[in-house]
Amino acid sequence: PAGSSAAKQEPVSTGQEKKLCECPECGGDVVDDGVSYHCVKCDVKIRKDAYARLGMRGSVSPQQAKEMLEKGKTDQKTTLKSSKTGKDYQAYLTYKHKKGDKYPNDCFIAFDQKN
Numbered sequence: 001p002a003g004s005s006a007a008k009q010e011p012v013s014t015g016q017e018k019k020l021c022e023c024p025e026c027g028g029d030v031v032d033d034g035v036s037y038h039c040v041k042c043d044v045k046i047r048k049d050a051y052a053r054l055g056m057r058g059s060v061s062p063q064q065a066k067e068m069l070e071k072g073k074t075d076q077k078t079t080l081k082s083s084k085t086g087k088d089y090q091a092y093l094t095y096k097h098k099k100g101d102k103y104p105n106d107c108f109i110a111f112d113q114k115n
Contacts, residue, residue: 017031017032017033017034017040018031018032019031020032020037020062020066020069021066021069021070022070023042023069024044024069024095024097025044026039026041026044028041028042030044030066030069032065035047036048037062037065037066044069044097046065046068046069046095047060051080056081056083057080057082057083058080058081060093064093067093068093068094069095072094072095073092073093073095074092074093076092077090077091078092078093
């Protein structure tokens with residue numbers, strides 16, 4: 001029905017975003033909209049504040065997002081600071097898109113401390 005909130009809304013590009021890379025899921029353009037890096041054709045998205053959502057300080061850089069989307073994880077370990085303990089540690093950032101999860105329009109970042 002018209003006006004139904006259940007209808008899926010497709011991501012829309014305003015033309016103001018800068019292309020970051022190709023989407024690993026559908027081949028569409030992944031753009032930086034200032035808040036997130038998202039595909040203009042499907043639901044792939046990496047929020048810039050993903051660290052904060054996990055209790056860390058900092059934000060996901062364009063280079064980190066591009067590496068996660070193109071290679072599955074960042075090339076170099078990232079220094080992260082726990083907002084709870086204040087301690088620094090290093091970890092790779094790993095891209096995992098989970099369809100059907102609680103947050104289906106976002107990806108989750110796993111911290112891989114192994115080589």
